[in-house]
Amino acid sequence: MADDFGYLNARVRARRAELLAEGFFREALSLTFPDFLSALGDTPYGEVLSGDDLGAVDRAVSRHLQEAVGSLPALVSGRAREIVSLLLARADLTNVKAILRAKEHGLSAEEVRAHLVGGTLPEGVIQAAIEAPDAAAVAQALYLGNHPLGPALRRAIAAGESLTQIEVELDRAFYQALRKQVEQYDDQFLRDYVALEIDAVNLSTAFKLAQTGLGGEQPTRYFVPGGRSVDAELFGLVATGDYGALDRLSGTPLEPVVGVSDLGELERRLRCLLVERAHAGVYDADGAGVVTDFVRAKEWEAARLRLLARRAFYNLPDEAVEREVFCS
Amino acid sequence: MEQISPTRMTLLQKRSQLQLASKGVDLLKKKRDALVGEFFALVHETLEARKKLETAAKDAYFALFLAKAFDGPETVDALAVGMPTVSNVSAEVENVWGTKVPRIFAEWPAAGAASPIATGGQTLKAQEAFRRFAEALVEVANTETRLRRIGEEIKKTTRRVNALEQVVIPGVLHQMRFIKLVLEQREREDTFRLKRIKAKSEKEEKQAATA
Numbered sequence: 247m248a249d250d251f252g253y254l255n256a257r258v259r260a261r262r263a264e265l266l267a268e269g270f271f272r273e274a275l276s277l278t279f280p281d282f283l284s285a286l287g288d289t290p291y292g293e294v295l296s297g298d299d300l301g302a303v304d305r306a307v308s309r310h311l312q313e314a315v316g317s318l319p320a321l322v323s324g325r326a327r328e329i330v331s332l333l334l335a336r337a338d339l340t341n342v343k344a345i346l347r348a349k350e351h352g353l354s355a356e357e358v359r360a361h362l363v364g365g366t367l368p369e370g371v372i373q374a375a376i377e378a379p380d381a382a383a384v385a386q387a388l389y390l391g392n393h394p395l396g397p398a399l400r401r402a403i404a405a406g407e408s409l410t411q412i413e414v415e416l417d418r419a420f421y422q423a424l425r426k427q428v429e430q431y432d433d434q435f436l437r438d439y440v441a442l443e444i445d446a447v448n449l450s451t452a453f454k455l456a457q458t459g460l461g462g463e464q465p466t467r468y469f470v471p472g473g474r475s476v477d478a479e480l481f482g483l484v485a486t487g488d489y490g491a492l493d494r495l496s497g498t499p500l501e502p503v504v505g506v507s508d509l510g511e512l513e514r515r516l517r518c519l520l521v522e523r524a525h526a527g528v529y530d531a532d533g534a535g536v537v538t539d540f541v542r543a544k545e546w547e548a549a550r551l552r553l554l555a556r557r558a559f560y561n562l563p564d565e566a567v568e569r570e571v572f573c574s
Numbered sequence: 575m576e577q578i579s580p581t582r583m584t585l586l587q588k589r590s591q592l593q594l595a596s597k598g599v600d601l602l603k604k605k606r607d608a609l610v611g612e613f614f615a616l617v618h619e620t621l622e623a624r625k626k627l628e629t630a631a632k633d634a635y636f637a638l639f640l641a642k643a644f645d646g647p648e649t650v651d652a653l654a655v656g657m658p659t660v661s662n663v664s665a666e667v668e669n670v671w672g673t674k675v676p677r678i679f680a681e682w683p684a685a686g687a688a689s690p691i692a693t694g695g696q697t698l699k700a701q702e703a704f705r706r707f708a709e710a711l712v713e714v715a716n717t718e719t720r721l722r723r724i725g726e727e728i729k730k731t732t733r734r735v736n737a738l739e740q741v742v743i744p745g746v747l748h749q750m751r752f753i754k755l756v757l758e759q760r761e762r763e764d765t766f767r768l769k770r771i772k773a774k775s776e777k778e779e780k781q782a783a784t785a
Binding site for chain 2: 340351447
């Protein structure tokens with residue numbers, strides 16, 4: 247098994263051919279739900295599409311995404327495998343939080359499984375976490391599985407934090423582990439991309455704090471270090487509702503968000519910015535750029551399909567959906 | 575017609591019943607007018623509340639669709655597990671022109687039951703939008719229940735007014751007329767009887783004088 251990106255990038259380029267063309271999304275914007283299903287059936291999603299309701303589309307999108315990107319780490323070994331796993335690790339964070347939440351509210355193992363998405367956690371670790379009697383046992387299972395979230399979860403539980411605070415600690419630990427791990431690799435594109443992603447997360451968090459009114463209570467405890475353009479001071483200002491402070495981002499990669507004061511608009515612009523930046527990696531022949539672009543492109547494609555399916559199913563207003571589905 | 579004893583006492587009773595019924599009609603009509611006024615004032619409020627509910631529902635579901643699209647349906651469903659829905663509900667009964675109208679008060683938990691770092695903005699917006707939807711729902715429940723209760727009370731009052739005006743009062747008047755007729759008849763009979771007795775006694779006196 248290859249341990250560099252040469253082989254993996256060749257395989258990913260072949261898979262890129264399965265990405266849906268822009269024309270599909272344009273056309274889907276005016277289709278009825280049966281026509282949308284029919285059009286989706288003619289794409290690679292058709293192989294996993296079974297059923298004729300919205301749930302069938304969601305299941306097909308999740309399954310196709312898992313098959314297209316979830317199998318990438320298995321194609322390589324060594325450093326390349328670690329990096330690819332890193333790109334998919336956000337799903338692990340989501341899964342661990344879902345398991346903790348389910349534990350807290352006494353959900354059955356089957357119900358927990360219905361809330362899990364792909365990710366890189368081995369089946370054994372997931373099973374152990376699901377069967378764990380409490381959060382401490384979940385932390386133990388992660389710790390034994392050498393997952394970076396294991397120690398963070400143990401620390402948060404030892405500090406006697408609430409579930410929400412444990413989630414905050416896990417989120418911070420995840421991005422810190424991501425940054426630390428990326429620093430170890432000699433891959434400039436990946437470093438730049440992760441730094442930009444952390445900046446985007448911080449900006450988005452600051453907006454959420456400002457708009458939920460939580461910004462006043464020590465906002466910097468939600469700050470994730472590791473970005474390049476958004477420092478703790480700017481984070482604190484935005485978190486308290488000072489959107490004018492965003493002017494400081496002029497001349498940085500985050501310039502497109504200057505002047506924004508709405509969370510929805512901010513996330514829209516950040517989403518497009520990250521997809522665009524990831525796409526620049528397609529020319530990174532020997533690095534993680536190609537696979538980063540592919541993973542983000544597939545995630546973006548999945549989100550667009552889910553939204554377009556809902557537009558067709560619930561007859562949502564075209565303009566509102568178009569604004570979310572296209573970057574321009 | 576019910577059996578009534580055609581006496582002066584009954585006539586007096588019927589007369590006071592008539593006065594009471596007429597006074598009742600006046601009071602009920604005043605109550606109905608006040609309720610109708612309240613009803614029309616509430617109609618506008620109810621329509622506004624409905625409109626607000628429809629807008630809140632549209633916003634909430636659109637935010638939820640965006641959240642499910644961008645954060646994934648599994649993630650949003652997982653976040654919804656155990657999310658506190660309502661922190662306190664209380665109800666009190668108001669008295670509107672003698673009509674008991676319930677009013678519900680609901681308190682909602684403050685935002686922040688999920689980490690704002692990795693939870694999608696659309697998911698948090700959906701959470702907030704659904705809270706506004708629930709608030710609008712309670713407002714509609716309050717205004718529409720109030721409107722329905724007042725509407726029912728207007729109908730009930732109108733039925734009572736109609737019953738008094740068209741059944742009770744005409745009935746009492748009819749009974750009074752009947753009693754008066756009987757009493758007059760009795761008076762005429764008494765007069766006739768007295769005249770006959772007088773004539774008889776005069777005749778007897780005359781016969782006695784002749785003899």
